[in-house]
Amino acid sequence: MKNTSSAPAKIAKALYLLLIVFFLYLPIGALMVLSFNSSKSMASWQGFSLKWYKEMFANEELMEALGNTLTIALWASIIATVIGVMACVAMNAMTDRKRSIFMGLNNIPLLNADIVTGISIMMSFLLFGISLNYGTVLFAHITFCIPYVILSVMPKFRQLENHTYEAALDLGASPLYAFFKVVLPDIMPGIVSGFLLSFTMSVDDFVITHFTRGAGINTLSTLIYSQLKIGVRPTMFALSTVIFVIVLLVLVVSNFFRKDEEEEAKKASAKGKEYVYKGGMSTKKTMAIILAVVVAMAVAVRFTPSTPGEVSEKGVVYVYNFGDYIDPELVDAFYEETGYTVVCDYFDTNEEMYPVIKNNTADYDVICASDYMIDKMIKEDLLMELEFSQIPNIQYLSQNIRDFMEDFDPGMFYSAPHTWGTYGIIFNRELVDEEDFEGDVSWGILWDEKYAGKIIMPNSIREADMVTAKLLGYSMNTLDENEMKEITAKLIEQKPLVYSYANDNARDLMIGDNASLAVITSGDVLYAQEDNENLDYVVPVEGTEVWTDCWAVPKSCKNYDGAMAWINFMYSYDAAVANFEYLTYAIPNTQLEDYVYEDYIEGETILSEIEILNPSEEVLERCETLKNLGPEGDDMYSRYWKEFKSK
Amino acid sequence: MAKEKTLIEMIDISKSYDGEIVLDEFNLNIKENEFITLLGPSGCGKTTTLRILGGFTMPDTGRVLFQGEDITHMPANKRPLNTVFQKYALFPHMNIADNIAFGLKISGKSQEYINDKIKYALKLVNLSGYENRAVTSLSGGQQQRIAIARAIVNEPRVLLLDEPLGALDLKLRQEMQYELRRLKDELGITFLYVTHDQEEALTMSDKVVVMNQGYIQQMGTPEQIYNEPENxxxxxxxxxxxxxxxxxxxxxxxxxxxxxxxxxxxxxxxxxxxxxxxxxxxxxxxxxxxxxxxxxxxxxxxxxxxxxxxxxxxxxxxxxxxxxxxxxxxxxxxxxxxxxxxxxxxPQSEDEEAISLEDVLGEEKDQ
The missing domain is CATH 2.40.50.140 (Nucleic acid-binding proteins)
Incomplete structure (x- = not known):
């Protein structure tokens, strides 16, 4: 039958296969290529480079997260495998009815949503007063791995060669001896697959880890997730590539061994007598190889020069921050200067950080939060007042920022700004009429039909509404229903002109010349300019949103002096420069005003950066900060947003 | 035969699973050097009897005596008997020699002794030279003979055989019947054989015990059973x-x-x-x-x-x-x-009522 299929059918088959392989591996291939791109951008190729690999191995946080991921996965899957196999032994001895009940119970956690599992495990820990740490993550991972082990081992038990266990007893073996000598080799394939399944599940897990981890404990998934705010750095591509290649190698090697053994068996059975059966060896070998690789990786990671050794005498400062939101080297610098060990932990959004502080699930000494969240937390009495006598460097805080702080922390008792910025329009000089950007620029340019299909608007309620409200001369925090109607109508009018509604990837789309104009925050501009020198930025004349991310101390703080020292350190000249260079966000520090970053792009001095990051007084006067609208306001905004989206 | 010593006594053995009585005050004496067969349809209790003797199942009541000594609660691995299982139960991850040596290694015999025994046992079952073969490379009949070899190297006083020929085809089954009988005569040990195949029972046994629903229906020589059925x-x-x-x-x-x-x-x-x-x-x-x-x-x-x-x-x-x-x-x-x-x-009671032959042959497997 198979041989008679026609040539077109064969070609169709091959094509189909090719398509499947293509779609399966295209994303991974793209990622691997990008990991060698010397540019940070995902949109353009700027030459081959290994710098991300270098950066990856130099990045202690990344290496520590990798170490955590591997050790947690290794221990969790080993312990879960032992417990799971023991459970199978017990269940195998049960009557059919009881066993099916237990199998049902076993399957429920598998089908249960991760988020439910994660939250319930977290709640149980808190209920019993266990503070979240490395152990709780490990415990949670063991918990969710056990069902997978049982699921893959149980069928092997049911298939067990009839009565081999009894036969061993009959021949004089003790129950334990019989189990290890006779039963274990038979169920080994199930155990191996259960172990591997657990291992991958553990490495993959984000949700459950997220809920059960303590301060400073990161796995790769939580670390990567927390870095989304700044944008995934190419080091992640490098890391993903390394992991993928290792997995591939393990697979290839284990397959190679298995094939070897099969051939040996075939040859031997053809010859007849000489064959010596090596039952279960191939699985054992595979297992050994995989274990060896994992252990080697974990050990290698552990022994790379890591954070300054033991906890210092002065204690630990737990910092809860947006991912990748300070120069990582400052952690060591802070230790050298003050003697405090810093443990950093990360979140992606304010909304993610808020419940952690509110429910006190982990104890942090210093947090970083946006203006409106500071406002909310002050009102809910979640923050401690700052002792500014311990923060002498606060004298370097720019004055114009102090004015904006009146909006969310009147009198500045609770917070100290870390970064700030504006929203404006990023444009590609090559793709727009230069005339349009001479002199004052209006938000109205985003409604100019000349740029139809070349405009990127924000894909979030407040930012899109802010742009429109400012254009119409309203407040971005308006609660007037008529103004809201007008804003929505204006947004709908703009719809046909918009190329894309995008948040994080607006920057990359601009770098890749996909659009001419985009609404973007000032912090992303230098980053984008680095990869595409045609890009420029302007804050429209109608004014815009000013945002501030501030340091604050939650009530859970255990090391207040350390927290003060940290904030003070952040205002030092060296830290301000380091953060600015690392983040390219505006740092509200007067010491930076004279600082001209000379070799940001080779040989070229960017003087305009001051302008981009620090708008003129005139512009700032027309700016506002994002305010909490209250529940009714939120309802109205989302109602009109839905209306706009559905049109 | 009557003057030979009683080796095993099963006294008033009862056993039920989930309220269903499998053996009811069952009594059986097994004499030394006897080939005794338990014969009966599925569910008659013959396999349970064997498992109680082997130590894999505990009776609810009653005692098992071995040469007068109570072994009712002795664990399976301590009993001086070996079992040949219905589906051979060879260890698939070991070669033939390792399978046969399994019991000998546990009892701590020397390597030379073990090697000699393996050779002897393989010769006995006509499979000399198969030491290094994989279990899976053997036919059903060969595997069964290995299972027997594995049991007899331990020199048990009694060999328990649980429908050992059930999975073989007719021709092989008949050959193996003769082999078993020959082995029995060569080894001079007691065979307790369980089967639902009456032809097998009649061919090989010194004594046949016909069982149904946990009771012994008749016990006697094959001739007596065939020619003078009691019910x-x-x-x-x-x-x-x-x-x-x-x-x-x-x-x-x-x-x-x-x-x-x-x-x-x-x-x-x-x-x-x-x-x-x-x-x-x-x-x-x-x-x-x-x-x-x-x-x-x-x-x-x-x-x-x-x-x-x-x-x-x-x-x-x-x-x-x-x-x-x-x-x-x-x-x-x-x-x-x-x-x-x-x-x-x-028949005096409902229990003894003849059951139809179709019912018996309908299910081949015993539980």
Whole structure:
């Protein structure tokens, strides 16, 4: 039958296969290529480079997260495998009815949503007063791995060669001896697959880890997730590539061994007598190889020069921050200067950080939060007042920022700004009429039909509404229903002109010349300019949103002096420069005003950066900060947003 | 045989699973150097008996004595008996030599001793030179012989065999029957054999124990079991038979459906209802008028050695076997020699009621 299929059918088959392989591996291939791109951008190729690999191995946080991921996965899957196999032994001895009940119970956690599992495990820990740490993550991972082990081992038990266990007893073996000598080799394939399944599940897990981890404990998934705010750095591509290649190698090697053994068996059975059966060896070998690789990786990671050794005498400062939101080297610098060990932990959004502080699930000494969240937390009495006598460097805080702080922390008792910025329009000089950007620029340019299909608007309620409200001369925090109607109508009018509604990837789309104009925050501009020198930025004349991310101390703080020292350190000249260079966000520090970053792009001095990051007084006067609208306001905004989206 | 010593005594053994009684006050004595077979349909309790002896199942009540010593609660690995399992239960990840050496290694025998034993055992089961073969490369019969070799190297006093030939095809089964008998004679140890195959039981055993629903129905030599079944169940289970309601008119005369047959049994009393067992091969088919009853052949099947026919005579359907063929529809007569008529008392309880042969053969596997 198979041989008679026609040539077109064969070609169709091959094509189909090719398509499947293509779609399966295209994303991974793209990622691997990008990991060698010397540019940070995902949109353009700027030459081959290994710098991300270098950066990856130099990045202690990344290496520590990798170490955590591997050790947690290794221990969790080993312990879960032992417990799971023991459970199978017990269940195998049960009557059919009881066993099916237990199998049902076993399957429920598998089908249960991760988020439910994660939250319930977290709640149980808190209920019993266990503070979240490395152990709780490990415990949670063991918990969710056990069902997978049982699921893959149980069928092997049911298939067990009839009565081999009894036969061993009959021949004089003790129950334990019989189990290890006779039963274990038979169920080994199930155990191996259960172990591997657990291992991958553990490495993959984000949700459950997220809920059960303590301060400073990161796995790769939580670390990567927390870095989304700044944008995934190419080091992640490098890391993903390394992991993928290792997995591939393990697979290839284990397959190679298995094939070897099969051939040996075939040859031997053809010859007849000489064959010596090596039952279960191939699985054992595979297992050994995989274990060896994992252990080697974990050990290698552990022994790379890591954070300054033991906890210092002065204690630990737990910092809860947006991912990748300070120069990582400052952690060591802070230790050298003050003697405090810093443990950093990360979140992606304010909304993610808020419940952690509110429910006190982990104890942090210093947090970083946006203006409106500071406002909310002050009102809910979640923050401690700052002792500014311990923060002498606060004298370097720019004055114009102090004015904006009146909006969310009147009198500045609770917070100290870390970064700030504006929203404006990023444009590609090559793709727009230069005339349009001479002199004052209006938000109205985003409604100019000349740029139809070349405009990127924000894909979030407040930012899109802010742009429109400012254009119409309203407040971005308006609660007037008529103004809201007008804003929505204006947004709908703009719809046909918009190329894309995008948040994080607006920057990359601009770098890749996909659009001419985009609404973007000032912090992303230098980053984008680095990869595409045609890009420029302007804050429209109608004014815009000013945002501030501030340091604050939650009530859970255990090391207040350390927290003060940290904030003070952040205002030092060296830290301000380091953060600015690392983040390219505006740092509200007067010491930076004279600082001209000379070799940001080779040989070229960017003087305009001051302008981009620090708008003129005139512009700032027309700016506002994002305010909490209250529940009714939120309802109205989302109602009109839905209306706009559905049109 | 009677003067040989009793090796194993099972006294008042009862066992039930989930309220269902499998063995009820079961008693059995096994003598030294005996080939004893437990024969019965699925669920009759024969495998349970074996498992209790092997130590894999604990009886609810009763005791097991081995040479007078109570071993009821001795764990399986301490008992001086070995089992050959229905599906061989060889260890698939070990080669033949390792399989056979398994028990010897545990008991801490020297390497030379073990090697000698392996060689000896393989020779005994006609598989010399198979030491390094993989289990999976052997045929069913070979695997079964390895299972036996694995058991006998430990020199057990008793070898328990749980339907060891059940998974083999007919030809192999017959060969293995002779092999087992030969082994038994060479080794001189006690064999306790469990099967639902009556032919196997009759061929090999010194003593056959017919069991049904947890009770022993009859115990005796193969000849006794076949020729003088004590009740309808045994008669029905052992070979084909015609089991017919009849009335014992007086000593040596039985009346079947109004036709009187001379017989050799006496002592049942007068006009007593009885069951009569007549083996199909014992029915003499002759020309009409020559026998006791005249009848018509209603079916005729050739089944190898002989023809199996149904003859409608005197209102009864008679199952007959004969080397001569009588065409369907031909008129014949039937007769039976007096010594071939086996008279049995009617069963006393429901339990002893004969079960149909179809039920027995319907399920091949014992639980």
């Amino acid at each position: 309808a169940f045994v008669a029905d289970f052992i070979g084909d038979s015609n089991i017919i309601d009849a009335i014992m008119v007086e000593d040596y005369v039985v009346k079947i459906n109004g036709y009187k047959f001379p017989c050799v049994d006496a002592g049942f009393g007068k006009n007593k209802p009885v069951d009569v067992v007549i083996r199909p091969e014992d029915i003499i088919i002759g020309k009409p008028g020559k026998g006791v009853i005249d009848g018509v052949v209603t079916s005729n099947v050739f089944i190898g050695v002989h023809y199996e026919m149904c003859i409608e005579a005197g209102g009864i359907e008679w199952l007959c076997q004969n080397t001569r063929s009588f065409a369907v529809g031909s008129e014949v007569s039937i007769n039976v020699d007096p010594e071939n008529i086996q008279i049995m008392n009617k």
